[in-house]
Amino acid sequence: MFYDQARILVSSGDGGDGMVCFRREKHVPLGGPSGGDGGPGGDVILAVNPKVSSLLHFQRRVHLRAQSGRHGGSSNKTGSAGDPLVVEVPPGTVVRDADTDELLADLANEGQQVTAARGGRGGRGNARFASSTNQAPRIAERGEPGVERWLTLELKLIADVGIIGVPNAGKSTLLSVVSAARPKIADYPFTTLHPNLGVAALDDFSTLVLADIPGLIEGAHAGAGLGHDFLRHIERTRVLIHMLDGAAEDPLEDWAKINQELALYNPVLADRPQIVVLNKMDLEEASVLWWPEIQAAAERHGFEAMSISAVTGQGVQQLLRRAHQLLVELPPAVSLDLSRPEARPQEDEDAFLIERVTTEAGPGWQVSGVRIERLAAMTYWEFSEAAARFQRILDAMGITAALENAGVQPGDPVVIGDKVLEWTD
Ligand SMILES: Nc1nc2c(ncn2[C@@H]2O[C@H](COP(=O)(O)OP(=O)(O)OP(=O)(O)O)[C@@H](O)[C@H]2O)c(=O)[nH]1
Ligand SMILES: [Mg+2]
Secondary structure, eight states, X not given: OOOOEEEEEEEOOOOOOOOOOBOOBTTBSSOOBOXXXXXXXXXXXXXXXXXXXXXXXXXXXXXXXXXXXXXXXXTTOOOOOOOOEEEEEOTTEEEXXXXXXXXXXXXXXXXXXXXXXXOOOOOOOGGGGOOSSOSSOOOOBOOOOOOEEEEEEEEOOOOSEEEEESTTSSHHHHHHHHBXXXXXXXXXXXXXXXXXXXXXXXXXSOEEEEEEOOOOOTTGGGTOTXXXXXXXXXXXXXXXXXXXXXXXXOHHHHHHHHHHHHHHHOHHHHTSOEXXXXXXXXXXXXXXXXXXXXHHXXXXXXXXEEEOOTTTOTTHHHHHHHHHHHHHHSOOOOOXXXXXXXXXXXXXXXXXXXXXXXXXXXXXXXXXXHHHHHHHHTBOTTSHHHHHHHHHHHHHTTHHHHHHHHTOOTTOEEEETXXXXXXXX
């Protein structure tokens, strides 16, 4: 089984809490504030490791979390930062947000990485809140909670050469005779259900990575057969071997149909260098009937045609050499989209929404929004100054006015994140 997709849950570390603390000195009843900041939580980073070849290990390891930051201490001691978690993925991994399907990164090559979840900021200690008017602040921040998100990982094979064609053309047979791969081969269509990779050694000791792609049929671009799932694998291969079945009713028509499917799926594929290969030359119908026709048609359309028998080995080495030569002439594989190396939330953090809700304490209000909920989570409610600061921010963000417009009354419960407040004038 070839695992080429995975769903994982990543959690960055929470920021450590800031501390409220005052210096104790002889003969000084109340020294200055000395509560340290909390350390930042660790990020979750996805990074390419070329030694990793599949997403298989994510079947067992679904939840990946980075370490939280440590709390701030007395004497202005800052809490230590949480360790980031570096998750190794194979080259060719495409990372998406599972909820929105937004493309976060296309990790094609060694050295590429993406921060998938940023660690929470450390809360500030009370030493940071000292001012000329308040020299003994009893206020500190709690650490910012880490981020949790589901991601989908999808592996685009990075094979040099894709072997494509209708079912039964002999694609798997070719892979099995040129490499150590042992794909299933049978005389019925759709034998191959997942792409198989194999490495072929050429006479001159150079190597080629080939992918045997499951058979394509008419309508594949729209999901017919197994097609759609695997067309995306073809996008990454740089040279196509388009294999025609010399025993088919009309290999020429097959060729035209599959080329059309490629173009419909992604126009770029239609321009990919393609060697048209007639297989089963050991059969008379192939060598006598179809080969002259295919040579002529390929020439008319500006394609290069070759003929082989995967079973007898006739023409196979020449085909590999030609594919290799084309690769050498081509530029290296490029990544789809590197314009967004970091995953950032797109929403407006300051936006909020006010709704009527029923709480345990009776009918009330719910305020939701990224910034205000984060702030509520970071507030030490047991300190009146911290609560007062929260109130000032509610005013500044326009939330107080919006609640009053909506008809909030003193005594009403107001829910913000996990916190239930009682409204007062
Ligand atoms: N005579 C002859 N038969 C061949 C040749 N190559 C493959 N075959 C036969 O063709 C049939 C299909 O071969 P596969 O390699 O399974 O074909 P495939 O293209 O991988 O098919 P799917 O996986 O179903 O898309 C098998 O019965 C093979 O033995 C050849 O060169 N000559
Ligand atoms: Mg096959």
